[in-house]
Amino acid sequence: MAEQRPGRTERLRSRRAARRERYEAFFDPRFLASAGLATSLAFLFQPSLVVRAIMFALFFIAAVASGKRVSPLATLLVGLGIVAANLLVPVGKVLYHLGPMAVTQFALLDGLGKAVTFEGLIHISKASIPPTLRLPGRFGSIVASAFVYYDRIVEYRGNLRPSSLMTDVDALMLKVWEEPATSARAEPSPSHSRLGNILLIAVTGLALGALVLRFAQG
Numbered sequence: 173m174a175e176q177r178p179g180r181t182e183r184l185r186s187r188r189a190a191r192r193e194r195y196e197a198f199f200d201p202r203f204l205a206s207a208g209l210a211t212s213l214a215f216l217f218q219p220s221l222v223v224r225a226i227m228f229a230l231f232f233i234a235a236v237a238s239g240k241r242v243s244p245l246a247t248l249l250v251g252l253g254i255v256a257a258n259l260l261v262p263v264g265k266v267l268y269h270l271g272p273m274a275v276t277q278f279a280l281l282d283g284l285g286k287a288v289t290f291e292g293l294i295h296i297s298k299a300s301i302p303p304t305l306r307l308p309g310r311f312g313s314i315v316a317s318a319f320v321y322y323d324r325i326v327e328y329r330g331n332l333r334p335s336s337l338m339t340d341v342d343a344l345m346l347k348v349w350e351e352p353a354t355s356a357r358a359e360p361s362p363s364h365s366r367l368g369n370i371l372l373i374a375v376t377g378l379a380l381g382a383l384v385l386r387f388a389q390g
Contacts, residue, residue, distance in 0.1 A: 192239025199368040201305040207372035208300020214379035215292055221285050223382055228292035230375075234299035242298065251287035258283030 215231075218224050235242045264278025 188239045188241065190239070191237060195238045196302050196304050198365075199302075199372065200365040201302050203365070203369050203372055204300050204302060205305050207376045208296055210376045211300070211379045212293060212296050214376075214383045215296065216289065218379075218383050218386065220382075220386055221281065221288065223386065224285070224288050224292065227379065228288045228295070231292050231295040231299060235295040238299045238302070240298040242295070247291055247295075251291055254287040254290060255280070255283035258286060 211227075215224060215227050218227065232242070232247070259273065259275055259279050262274045262276040262279055263282075264276040266274045266276050267280065268275050
């Protein structure tokens with residue numbers, strides 16, 4: 173069993189790498205980041221919890237498609253933690269009681285809204301900020317390097333074990349710093365970039381349109 177686990181981990185990592193290569197070859201990095209920013213703002217100011225929940229689901233799918241490390245269990249636990257913390261301050265109509273704690277309508281909906289918003293922003297950032305993003309100037313170079321190093325840390329963190337934490341952390345540091353912070357990933361071809369840009373424009377337009385429609389309805 174101990175020998176099978178690393179093999180399974182490597183297979184999952186290989187599949188993520190393949191998805192990431194296809195994803196990054198399909199979208200122009202700067203256009204993807206710009207669309208991600210605009211969509212994030214539309215998501216952040218969207219007053220409808222239902223619409224935000226739908227957008228969150230799409231962001232989650234996009235993050236998985238991007239080849240980034242995504243944990244459904246961690247997403248669920250963080251969301252439940254945010255909702256639970258919000259329920260500690262009971263406000264509004266009491267729906268039911270969990271032992272001594274009263275679950276109120278406003279606190280529950282507000283907690284769900286915070287959880288969906290927080291997790292949605294996390295996943296849209298994963299989907300829209302690729303390591304291939306290059307910003308101009310010295311600052312842009314620093315930001316690009318930070319993306320690459322962060323990506324390596326997230327990819328390696330599954331190898332950290334409590335029984336050998338210090339050794340694994342040392343190996344992580346060596347893994348992160350042993351290669352220059354440059355990306356050897358495939359550049360997007362012109363045809364793929366055009367198709368990807370059309371898709372990004374459509375998605376951003378839908379997000380902004382849903383926001384404008386919601387405010388127009390009052």
